[in-house]
Amino acid sequence: MNTELGKTPLIEVMNLTKKFHDLKALDDISVKIYEGDVVFVIGPSGSGKSTFLRCLNRLEESTGGKILFEGIDITDEKCDIDLHRQKMGMVFQQFNLFPHMTILKNLTIGPQKLQNKTKEAAEAEAMRLLERVGLADRAQAYPSQLSGGQKQRIAIVRALCMKPDVMLFDEPTSALDPEMVGEVLAVMRDLAEEKMTMVVVTHEMGFAKEVATRVIFMADGKIMEENEPGQFFEHPESERLKNFLSKVL
Amino acid sequence: MKKIIAMTLLSAMVLSMTACGSKEVTEEATTEAVATEEAATEEGGQLVMATNAEFPPYEYREGDQIVGIDADIAAAIAEELGMELVIEDMQFDSIIAAVQSGKADIGVAGMTVTEDRLVTVNFSDPYTQAAQVIIVKTDSEIATPDALAGKTIGVQLGTTGDLYAEDIEDATIERYNKGFEAVQALTQGKVDAVIIDREPAKVFVEQNEGLKVVDEEFTVEDYAICIAKENSELLEKINTALATLQESGKLDEIKAKYINAE
Amino acid sequence: MFEKLMNSFLHNFIEEERWKYIADGLFVTLQVTFFAVILGIFLGFLVAMVRSTYDKTGKLKLLNFFCNLYLTVIRGTPVVVQLLITYFVIFGSVNIDKVLVAVIAFGFNSGAYVAEIIRGGIMSVDQGQFEAGRSLGFSYFRTMIYIILPQALKNVLPALANEFIVLLKETSVAGYIALQDLTKGGDIIRSRTYDAFMPLIAVAVIYLLMVMLFNYFVKQLERRLRNSEH
Numbered sequence: 001m002n003t004e005l006g007k008t009p010l011i012e013v014m015n016l017t018k019k020f021h022d023l024k025a026l027d028d029i030s031v032k033i034y035e036g037d038v039v040f041v042i043g044p045s046g047s048g049k050s051t052f053l054r055c056l057n058r059l060e061e062s063t064g065g066k067i068l069f070e071g072i073d074i075t076d077e078k079c080d081i082d083l084h085r086q087k088m089g090m091v092f093q094q095f096n097l098f099p100h101m102t103i104l105k106n107l108t109i110g111p112q113k114l115q116n117k118t119k120e121a122a123e124a125e126a127m128r129l130l131e132r133v134g135l136a137d138r139a140q141a142y143p144s145q146l147s148g149g150q151k152q153r154i155a156i157v158r159a160l161c162m163k164p165d166v167m168l169f170d171e172p173t174s175a176l177d178p179e180m181v182g183e184v185l186a187v188m189r190d191l192a193e194e195k196m197t198m199v200v201v202t203h204e205m206g207f208a209k210e211v212a213t214r215v216i217f218m219a220d221g222k223i224m225e226e227n228e229p230g231q232f233f234e235h236p237e238s239e240r241l242k243n244f245l246s247k248v249l
Numbered sequence: 250m251k252k253i254i255a256m257t258l259l260s261a262m263v264l265s266m267t268a269c270g271s272k273e274v275t276e277e278a279t280t281e282a283v284a285t286e287e288a289a290t291e292e293g294g295q296l297v298m299a300t301n302a303e304f305p306p307y308e309y310r311e312g313d314q315i316v317g318i319d320a321d322i323a324a325a326i327a328e329e330l331g332m333e334l335v336i337e338d339m340q341f342d343s344i345i346a347a348v349q350s351g352k353a354d355i356g357v358a359g360m361t362v363t364e365d366r367l368v369t370v371n372f373s374d375p376y377t378q379a380a381q382v383i384i385v386k387t388d389s390e391i392a393t394p395d396a397l398a399g400k401t402i403g404v405q406l407g408t409t410g411d412l413y414a415e416d417i418e419d420a421t422i423e424r425y426n427k428g429f430e431a432v433q434a435l436t437q438g439k440v441d442a443v444i445i446d447r448e449p450a451k452v453f454v455e456q457n458e459g460l461k462v463v464d465e466e467f468t469v470e471d472y473a474i475c476i477a478k479e480n481s482e483l484l485e486k487i488n489t490a491l492a493t494l495q496e497s498g499k500l501d502e503i504k505a506k507y508i509n510a511e
Numbered sequence: 512m513f514e515k516l517m518n519s520f521l522h523n524f525i526e527e528e529r530w531k532y533i534a535d536g537l538f539v540t541l542q543v544t545f546f547a548v549i550l551g552i553f554l555g556f557l558v559a560m561v562r563s564t565y566d567k568t569g570k571l572k573l574l575n576f577f578c579n580l581y582l583t584v585i586r587g588t589p590v591v592v593q594l595l596i597t598y599f600v601i602f603g604s605v606n607i608d609k610v611l612v613a614v615i616a617f618g619f620n621s622g623a624y625v626a627e628i629i630r631g632g633i634m635s636v637d638q639g640q641f642e643a644g645r646s647l648g649f650s651y652f653r654t655m656i657y658i659i660l661p662q663a664l665k666n667v668l669p670a671l672a673n674e675f676i677v678l679l680k681e682t683s684v685a686g687y688i689a690l691q692d693l694t695k696g697g698d699i700i701r702s703r704t705y706d707a708f709m710p711l712i713a714v715a716v717i718y719l720l721m722v723m724l725f726n727y728f729v730k731q732l733e734r735r736l737r738n739s740e741h
Contacts, residue, residue, distance in 0.1 A: 057646055059642050059645065059646060082645075082648050082649065082650050083648065085645065085646055085647065085648040086647070086648035088646070089646075090642075090643075090646035090647075092639060092642065092643065092646075094637075094639050096637075096639040096640060096642065096643035097643075098640065098643070098644075098658055098662075099662065100661050100662050100665065109647075109657060110647040110648065110649075113649070113653065113657065114647065114648050114649065158647070159646075159647075162647060162648065341702075342698060342701055342702035343707075345705040346701075346705055346706075346707045349705065365703060365704070365705070366705065368705075369705040369706075370705075403689070406686075406695075406698060406699065406702055407698075407699075407701075407702030407703075411702065412703070423609075423689040424686075424689050424691065424695065424699060425689045426686065426687060426689075430599075430689070431689075433599060434689070437599070437603050437604055437605075437606075438604070438605075438606050439606050439607075
């Protein structure tokens with residue numbers, strides 16, 4: 001585990017708040033995420049867990065507090081967020097593949113346009129990763145020709161092609177038919193085993209128990225409990241978490 | 250001067266409404282009053298006149314009335330024939346088509362008799378003589394029609410000025426839908442000269458600073474009323490009426506009223 | 512009957528080479544339409560970008576205000592009036608090429624409609640597409656260019672094509688500033704021959720053919736775009 005004192009966190013969230021008018025979606029959140037951490041964020045709907053994840057790469061603008069990413073405050077207006085986002089892969093519930101591009105183009109547009117890779121280099125890397133998720137034969141297909149599970153695996157690969165330092169997953173299996181959940185989780189499991197730093201918002205409790213290095217429980221925009229998965233699921237401390245787990249497990 | 254005409258007409262209208270008699274008033278009132286009464290009483294019916302009321306002083310709008318030399322002459326003819334005059338305002342280049350197709354009985358619009366037009370319609374005896382003149386800016390070098398060669402010339406589409414201007418050597422012809430727009434283009438320096446009928450030219454020059462009419466006329470021509478080819482009966486009637494009006498001095502009176510008012 | 516039509520045809524188009532009025536007019540109409548379309552697309556894009564940026568992010572408030580003003584004025588007044596104002600007021604004291612005046616007037620007119628069409632297209636693209644682009648590290652502008660606009664344009668292609676057909680036909684009022692376009696060409700013949708039928712029908716047929724030809728190309732383009740994405 002990399003949570004020892006003295007090491008610099010990859011992401012340090014300090015007193016983060018997010019208000020929608022009077023409603024506090026995030027209320028004084030502080031978290032440290034170290035390299036190699038696989039942090040699962042769970043909680044009832046409306047608990048602020050997705051908002052929290054989306055604040056990490058500023059798809060959602062926070063209204064208070066700081067986020068240090070690799071030592072730089074990315075909530076600072078002056079920082080070039082586009083540069084930092086390249087280091088933070090994001091996977092969405094609805095996949096959000098670009099429908100007007102082939103799979104290969106979906107994967108290479110970022111590296112080519114943003115990292116000045118040659119077409120050949122970008123395509124070689126994309127094909128290597130496609131191979132790994134078993135979709136190399138669909139490189140020339142369009143997203144609309146793929147199943148949901150395939151789309152989500154491609155979406156993960158699209159993020160990986162940018163060589164990110166952290167991967168953010170926003171309910172990656174919630175929009176999938178049940179029989180397709182497994183194939184996506186398998187890819188995520190591989191990533192975790194490779195020590196990719198991951199922050200995952202999900203309802204897949206079994207998967208969290210199996211893969212997470214840490215689990216965070218959020219409710220009402222606050223972090224209610226945070227622990228390693230064994231303790232978290234077997235010996236929950238707060239009543240809220242006990243209550244929640246009894247409903248979802 | 251223009252104001253004085255307007256004032257007279259305005260006061261005439263006011264007076265006629267209060268039914269006070271004066272010479273001006275009776276003359277103004279004839280067009281409407283006589284026409285409506287006679288339509289009801291006599292057998293004549295309607296005499297539909299097609300014109301383009303953007304050609305002062307021959308025809309133009311004064312308030313919501315179409316007035317001018319042509320309008321008054323047509324009214325006088327209608328009176329002679331015992332008919333009710335109805336004026337239809339349209340684009341100048343539609344007038345002959347309207348007469349030919351029977352949408353109008355006569356076309357009275359400061360219209361010059363030309364060979365081309367005679368192919369399609371008949372013309373009455375001329376009721377006045379007009380000239381096409383050249384309007385230029387006061388500081389223009391153009392002093393004769395010959396000097397127009399190679400210049401940009403504004404005209405109103407379908408007028409005799411338009412037709413004749415085509416024969417000018419190397420000239421660029423700008424065909425505006427309305428005469429005053431051609432004059433506006435001249436004042437804005439967009440064209441070098443405008444070819445247009447003498448009477449409206451006088452009005453335009455008077456109303457626009459810095460314009461003048463070139464002394465030498467571009468062409469001299471006769472204005473006449475056009476009538477459909479088939480309608481030779483009406484043609485005769487109108488020629489007779491014109492002769493009567495000429496005899497009685499009424500024609501000159503009407504022309505004097507508009508042209509010499511200044 | 513046939514002979515009469517033939518004579519009318521000869522009288523209207525062959526005598527004194529009157530067909531040249533139509534041919535020259537057609538050239539002017541095509542010229543004005545072509546450049547006005549380009550100007551319209553350019554302005555439309557610009558305005559649509561400003562407006563949708565404001566809609567999405569709340570930035571560019573002042574620019575958005577001016578864009579709104581432009582849209583309101585242009586869409587709230589007839590194109591003929593805009594044309595006359597451009598010619599007699601805006602360029603009132605300068606002697607400027609009339610084709611240019613028409614291109615500017617019709618281009619600015621079309622730009623307003625194109626802007627709203629493109630903005631509608633941009634807003635119709637799923638917000639997730641935008642987030643996906645931004646999360647990869649693309650700037651707002653590059654996300655627009657690479658990801659949003661290609662999808663938006665495909666969605667609005669029929670509406671855009673329709674706008675260009677409207678524009679082509681609207682240029683027929685160019686005669687108001689004494690520009691000798693196709694319609695005016697027919698009018699000049701009419702003013703010479705006093706025959707309404709031949710010149711007007713000829714002009715109408717030419718417009719119709721142009722619109723049909725254009726529609727054909729748009730259909731081809733749409734088909735190709737559809738094939739590239741299933």
